[in-house]
Amino acid sequence: GAVVSQHPSWVICKSGTSVKIECRSLDFQATTMFWYRQFPKQSLMLMATSNEGSKATYEQGVEKDKFLINHASLTLSTLTVTSAHPEDSSFYICSASPGSGQPQHFGDGTRLSIL
């Protein structure tokens, strides 16, 4: 149980393109979903916390207009990287939790490369 599906796995696109990443909890309802970014050989960095039906809460230093998050249902959250540039190239990982204090379960991640 506790499977989180994330798509796509890889994205390679030109600078200026907007990229949408989907995160789905397949066998549980996720009251909260999280979006992380990880650069090579660095630790996970939380970008934002997404609660179903409400606006996402962004961590300090993360541009909300750059990284648009939508959490339309209890099983789906999306992250859109708008007008992506090479510095946005990174490993983006979502996670989902059934409730407060419960484990977060991670998707397989999306490797984004902006040329």
Add this chain to the structure above:
Amino acid sequence: QKEVEQNSGPLSVPEGAIASLNCTYSDRGSQSFFWYRQYSGKSPELIMFIYSNGDKEDGRFTAQLNKASQYVSLLIRDSQPSDSATYLCAVNKSGGYNKLIFGAGTRLAVHP
């Protein structure tokens, strides 16, 4: 002081030995503690979680929690080369937030 601290390693152990991974945290209100394993280039995978003081065992893994000392550890018995990965300690943030604070991770290398 970092909110969650781990020795970055690498921690090198021979195959079959016990690997001991340690983590300290600063938020006394934290109630939930997690260990994740992350292979290079992959996303984290939940290994163990513990909520109460003491030990919790699951197969070759044992999580230990001491809230008074703000210390949580993970023991891996009979270590295998396939256990070689980065182990992330995560602690929930108190105050009604439903988010985890991650340590930077300890890299474990199990050599044959």
